[in-house]
Amino acid sequence: xxxxxxxxxxxxxxxxxxxxxxxxxxxxxxxxxxxxxxxxxxxxxxxxxxxxxxxxxxxxxxxxxxxxxxxxxxxxxxxxxxxxxxxxxxxxxxxxxxxxxxxxxxxxxxxxxxxxxxxxxxxxxxxxxxxx
Numbered sequence: 349x350x351x352x353x354x355x356x357x358x359x360x361x362x363x364x365x366x367x368x369x370x371x372x373x374x375x376x377x378x379x380x381x382x383x384x385x386x387x388x389x390x391x392x393x394x395x396x397x398x399x400x401x402x403x404x405x406x407x408x409x410x411x412x413x414x415x416x417x418x419x420x421x422x423x424x425x426x427x428x429x430x431x432x433x434x435x436x437x438x439x440x441x442x443x444x445x446x447x448x449x450x451x452x453x454x455x456x457x458x459x460x461x462x463x464x465x466x467x468x469x470x471x472x473x474x475x476x477x478x479x480x
Contacts, residue, residue: 375407376426379465381472382417383436385455389417390476393438397421400462403431414438429467435460436476 379397383390397410410427412419414436421427440456461478 375428376410376423377429377467377469378421378423378426379410379412379469379472380418380420381474383414383419383474383476384417385438385476387475390414390436390438390455391416391441393436395419395474396435396437397427397465398433398435399428400431400433403462405430405432427465429465429469431462431464433460433462434474436474438476 383393383395393414395412395414399405399407399409405428407428407430410421410432411425412421436459438455438457438459455476459476459478461474463472465472
């Protein structure tokens with residue numbers, strides 16, 4: 349009888365701990381989209397979705413790699429809804445090849461813009477450089 353009571357108590361504690369340890373980032377949503385520079389796909393880079401704390405968004409940061417102008421956040425790296433600062437980082441690339449449709453050298457740098465991501469957003473498109 350005592351063993352059964354201990355087992356039930358231990359089981360109850362584990363259930364309560366499991367409920368209290370839920371994933372705080374469960375509000376994340378996956379986002380996919382495109383990033384172009386002067387109309388051409390960005391060859392490689394990284395896009396960050398930083399919550400705009402000054403605008404009242406204190407959720408987690410989202411991030412995705414950019415490959416051939418496309419990105420897709422994994423669910424665990426998606427972003428919350430609301431105001432964000434979008435940061436696109438493009439590393440320096442090799443010298444432009446005249447036959448290359450994807451210019452690299454002139455794209456390198458950091459690009460910032462602010463957006464509001466409404467609930468249910470699945471796709472975003474970004475054209476660089478962002479308007480000033």
